Amino acid sequence: MSTPLDASDLAALAALDALLQTSSVTGAARRLGLSTPAVSHALARLRERFGDPLLVRAGRGMVLTPRAEQLRPRVRDALSLATLVFEDPGAFEPASxxxxxxxxxxxxxxxxxxxxxxxxxxxxxxxxxxxxxxxxxxxxxxxxxxxxxxxxxxxxxxxxxxxxxxxxxERLVCVVREAHPVLAPTKRRLTLRQFVTLEHVQIAPRGQPGGYVDDRLAELGHARRVARAVPFFQLALEMTASSDYLLTVSERIARQLGPELGLRVLEPPSELGLEPxxxxxxxxxxxxxxxxxxxxxxxxxxxxxxxxxxxxxxxxxxxxxxxxxxxxxxxxxxxxxxx
Known part of the structure; x- marks a missing residue:
């Protein structure tokens, strides 16, 4: 069963790797940019942690214990993986x-x-x-x-x-079919009376009817009949093109699809004060x-x-x-x- 790592274990990993790679407290200190006493203290803590001397005297130098030899490649791999976490990934390449x-x-x-x-x-x-x-x-x-x-x-x-x-x-405009029986071909803006009298298609992308236009109507003491509420813009435009319904819709998609569907774009009633x-x-x-x-x-x-x-x-x-x-x-x- 593995023992969970704590902050001191992670901090000691670099020191352990340096000691195992150099077999020397002085060499490890030089590699880490630390003082020799600091690395000596780190070695003491590592010995206590592993229950093994790790480095032992052999003449004028030091050699690794069997336990340290076993740890050496594993510690090197672990440190390499840890280094990758903080490594600069380099220039981002979308193609890859x-x-x-x-x-x-x-x-x-x-x-x-x-x-x-x-x-x-x-x-x-x-x-x-x-x-x-x-x-x-x-x-x-x-x-x-x-x-x-x-x-x-x-x-x-x-x-x-x-x-x-x-x-x-975006801004909101109104659309009707070209041959609408109520609205004259020369009409450019709807009156408020026409707007509330006609039946509407409403786009409800999140499945909830009502919203901004209905709130503005309510402020004026009016309401409209929403005969059809659908979640998709194109479907709403197609339904309007094949009926006498009125649709209030975003201008860009009305201008894009209107001509091919036989729709004409009208300005909404000015009393509504619809904001972009x-x-x-x-x-x-x-x-x-x-x-x-x-x-x-x-x-x-x-x-x-x-x-x-x-x-x-x-x-x-x-x-x-x-x-x-x-x-x-x-x-x-x-x-x-x-x-």
Missing amino acids: MERSFTLSMTDYVLRVFGGPFEARVRAAAPGVDLRVIVNAVDDAERLRAGDTDLVVGIYGALPPELRTRAIIS YALSMVWHPRFDADAGHRWLREQLVESTQALDGLSHARPRRRLDASDPTAGEASGRRRRKAKN
Whole structure:
């Protein structure tokens, strides 16, 4: 049965190796850059620890005991392994990285800048595997547990230790099908009355209906009917293209997919005062100094910078606590339901 190491054992490992390699207290002191008395004291402690003299006099020099001879290669190997822990890994080379990352993000991210991000990773790090899962209200817990390596989204209050960096800003627009029977082809902005009268498709990436738009309507004393709530941006756009529904959606994906789906983009009612928002990447601080993880984050940032990522002034960077898609809001509702 092995005995657990303590700090003194680890500190003595270098001294033991020097003594066993040189068979000399003076030689070991010279190798370690210590005084001879200090190494002599270290030898005394090692003798007590092993129950063996380790070095014995032989004429003018010293020789290793059988126990010390047995220890010599094992100590050398152990010290070499310990040295690797503190060794500078050298320049990071993405091309040599063989690793898997789990990313949590919406299909908006994959559609708008996932292509450039994928191309960058594939070209520079062919040994990297990427696994993408959908956003969830427990993204923060997944990061803490190590189930997810990086998430992209807009969140409510996050655990204070998590790192965040805004990477792209967006604004909300409305879309309807080109031949919508209620809205004239020349229409450029919806009135508030039209907005609340029409039936809506809502994108609920984390499975919770309601949110920012509904809160703004409630502040004005209005509500809308959400006829369909789906978790995916592209599906919501396709449903809108084949119906008379109205969809409020992020502008970039509306501009990308709208023409091919036969959709037209309209401005939301000015009374709503919808503010731009920012998507952030979030990670656990255990990866702050991880060269591979840091490189992956840089690829994500550079992919959004090519799109003039943070192009909106003062975008909101977090969800209100009342937003049902915010982690802390859903958590409170679950706790309340249990009481």
